Amino acid sequence: MADQIIFYILGAIIAIFSILAVTSKRIIRSATYLLFVLLATAGIYLLLGYNYLFAVQIAVYAGGVMVLFIFAILLTNRPGENVKTELPVRRVAAGLTALAGVAFCGHVIYWNIKKVSTLVAQSDLTPQQLGHTMMGTDKYQYLLPFETISILLLACIVGAIMIARKR
Amino acid sequence: MGDLLTNLLAGPVPIEAYLGVSLIMFFAGVYGFLSRRSMLMILISIELMLNAADINFVVFNRYLFPGHLEGFYFTLFTIAIAACETAVAIAIIINIYRNLTSVEVGNLDQMKE
Numbered sequence: 001m002a003d004q005i006i007f008y009i010l011g012a013i014i015a016i017f018s019i020l021a022v023t024s025k026r027i028i029r030s031a032t033y034l035l036f037v038l039l040a041t042a043g044i045y046l047l048l049g050y051n052y053l054f055a056v057q058i059a060v061y062a063g064g065v066m067v068l069f070i071f072a073i074l075l076t077n078r079p080g081e082n083v084k085t086e087l088p089v090r091r092v093a094a095g096l097t098a099l100a101g102v103a104f105c106g107h108v109i110y111w112n113i114k115k116v117s118t119l120v121a122q123s124d125l126t127p128q129q130l131g132h133t134m135m136g137t138d139k140y141q142y143l144l145p146f147e148t149i150s151i152l153l154l155a156c157i158v159g160a161i162m163i164a165r166k167r
Numbered sequence: 168m169g170d171l172l173t174n175l176l177a178g179p180v181p182i183e184a185y186l187g188v189s190l191i192m193f194f195a196g197v198y199g200f201l202s203r204r205s206m207l208m209i210l211i212s213i214e215l216m217l218n219a220a221d222i223n224f225v226v227f228n229r230y231l232f233p234g235h236l237e238g239f240y241f242t243l244f245t246i247a248i249a250a251c252e253t254a255v256a257i258a259i260i261i262n263i264y265r266n267l268t269s270v271e272v273g274n275l276d277q278m279k280e
Contacts, residue, residue, distance in 0.1 A: 003179065004178075004179075004180055005176065007180045011184065011188040014191070015191045018192045018195040018196070021199070022195050022202075022203070022211075027207060027208060030211055031211065037192065037218070038218065041218050044188075044222060048225060053225065053242060056243060061214075061218070061246065065249070069210070069211070069257070072207055073207055076264040076270050085204060090201070095198060095202070097197065098198040101194050102191070102194045105193075106190060109187065109190065119179040119182075119230055125236075145240070145244055152247075152248065152251055156251035156252075163255070163258040164259075164262055
């Protein structure tokens with residue numbers, strides 16, 4: 001029962017703040033609402049039992065990406081200026097697209113998913129299990145994507161410095 | 168009334184509830200992507216969409232594949248990729264701001280000479 005209450009609180013936070021983030025007139029407020037959405041998403045990962053993912057989400061997203069966003073916003077905007085929005089026709093079309101998408105995907109979910117899901121209790125993931133799975137080379141183990149991500153990170157560091165350096 | 172609430176809240180959270188939350192987050196991102204002119208707002212909408220997809224992966228892993236870890240690791244790598252992509256996108260936006268003093272997508276209409 002505590003699971004359900006916590007889920008409803010986190011779900012309400014995510015729904016309300018994500019809608020506020022995309023309809024707010026000031027961009028710093030959007031960034032703050034996005035931060036709350038990311039923290040609530042980390043809470044959902046913890047509720048489902050994945051504590052490593054909870055820590056990674058907070059460290060990378062709430063701690064890294066949001067700092068990048070705040071820097072970028074403060075470097076490129078005059079504070080207090082409102083966010084420009086598209087023409088009203090385009091906004092209405094965007095709203096209709098989003099609502100149509102919600103209706104379609106919502107129908108698919110509520111029609112199909114109930115038939116196939118169960119929730120079995122699962123023991124916590126131990127660090128040994130995580131380590132073996134991330135660094136192993138057997139069938140369901142992830143050493144190759146891990147190394148590929150490290151090359152991607154290197155490429156992004158070099159690329160970002162090259163693009164944004166002072167001429 | 169207390170009995171009603173306790174009966175209503177018994178049992179595990181149904182999977183459709185998690186998917187409904189990620190649905191709202193995803194289409195809020197779609198609306199923000201299509202209706203905003205500032206590049207940083209568009210990036211914020213992209214982050215919302217990516218996080219909604221991550222919640223879906225994790226929920227499917229937990230409910231439909233209890234012993235496996237594929238969804239968990241996919242989400243982990245998606246978080247890393249999204250962070251890289253945001254860093255490079257923000258570097259590009261800062262470069263654009265240096266040249267054009269504006270981050271509106273409507274102003275980006277000329278190729279380099």
